[in-house]
Amino acid sequence: MFPNTLCTTQHSVVLFVNHELCEGINFSLGDNLPSDMAMIIHINTAAVRRKARRYNGLYELQFVMHLQEDNLTENERGRMVVRVLLPSSESHYLGPLFSSIYPVTSAVLVDDVPETLKLCFSLDTGVPVDMVAAWPAEMLLVDHVMAILDNDDFSGSLASSHVQNLVRELPFYASGMRRFKNWSDFVRFFSTHYYSWQLVQYSNELHEQLGFSKLMLAGELRLVSKHFINSYIMADKARDLIRYEAFLEFQQLLLSLAGPPDVSKRNPKLNSDAFKILGESRSFRTLNTVNYIRILKLVALDPKRYVLFDPLHPIRIDWKRSDETTPGIADMIPV
Structure with a gap:
């Protein structure tokens, strides 16, 4: 009988916290790769605190991580992910260990800078070999998409394009989409490998059978929250009925304001008063899409509130409780 030998390879991770290098992040992986492992590292608390950006009295820990050498196996490369467990028990996703030349950047806000951090390593088995696990910016985008789906007024599905x-x-949209050819690739990736949401489509036959209006396009890709899988069809029917009634009402209002149809004119002329009436109508508000950026801009005008609109952080709105905020980190909403 041959002895049970175990081949191990030493790996080193380069991790900066607020531009301060953390020393001694080394680990070994054997043939029997563990599902997870952890280590405690010390950080230069004073230096990290001094270099931290501030938001409403909180400290930002900004992480930049990469491998020192490209010596992960094919099975591990891009699928070995790292999380940091803070003393508050909050878990922050640092991202995948991919290469020595492609660093991963992320950030988290904390009440105070800790002396130690707990790094948790695990293999993301949700993605196949030769595929890289989710990057932090992608997860930020995913979280916001899930929030939209989970809080849908009708608890139904939403068109992917919508x-x-x-x-x-959103400030992290571009970086979250960087490796995907298009939006459809993004939503399919996170539906297939992370089960973040369900993708559905209404065939022509089902569309006709359910009695959907022309406002509900047959065959279009739609996203639905996992919480509404068993009820989204009835919700979609209810939404479609309300929207179609609003469409007919808006159409009648438009005709009443435009006057008798003139076949010689392609588009009827409307004065400013007519546009104001249309814009304030119940039917227009029903059909119109919520503009989250506009809402954030309005909130940002309130001197008693902060709006965090930053590529490294989830969108958040807070009451101002501290003037300790680094210029540029808050209220940077595009005009």
Whole structure:
């Protein structure tokens, strides 16, 4: 009988916290790769605190991580992910260990800078070999898409293109989409490998059978929260009925304001008063899409509130409780 030998390879991770290098992040992986492992590291608390950006009295820990050498196996490369467990028990996703030349950047806000951090390593088995696990910016985008789906007024499905329009102006949209050819690739990736949401489509036959209006397009890709899988069809029918009634009402209002149809004119002329009436109408508000950026801009005008609109952080609105806020980290909403 041959002895049970175990081949191990030493790996080193380069991790900066607020531009301060953390020493001694080394680990070994054997043939029997563990599902997870952890280590405690010390950080230069004073230096990290001094270099931290501030938000409403909180400290930002900004992480930059990469491998020192590209010596992970094919099975591990891009699938070995790291999380940091803070003393508050909050878990922050640092991202995948991919290469020595592609660092991963992320950030988290904390009440105070800790003396130690707990790094947790695990293999993301949700993605196949030769595929890289989710990056932090992608997870930020995913979290905001999930929030939109989970809080849908009707608890139904939403057109994929509509969801994209709701998030395309978020500060982490570009970095979250960087490795995907298009939006459809993004939503399919996180539906397939992370089960973040369910993708559905209404075939022509089902569309006709359910009695959907022309406002509900047959065959379009739609996203639905996992919480509404068993009820989204009835919700979609209810939404479609309300929207179609609003469409007919808006159509009648438009005709009443435009006057008798003139076949010689392609588009009827409307004065400013007519546009104001249309914009304030109940039917227009029902059909119109919520503009989250506009809402954030309005909130940011309130001197008693902060709006965090930053590529490294989830969108958040807070009451001002501290003037300790680094210029540029808050209220940077595009005009």
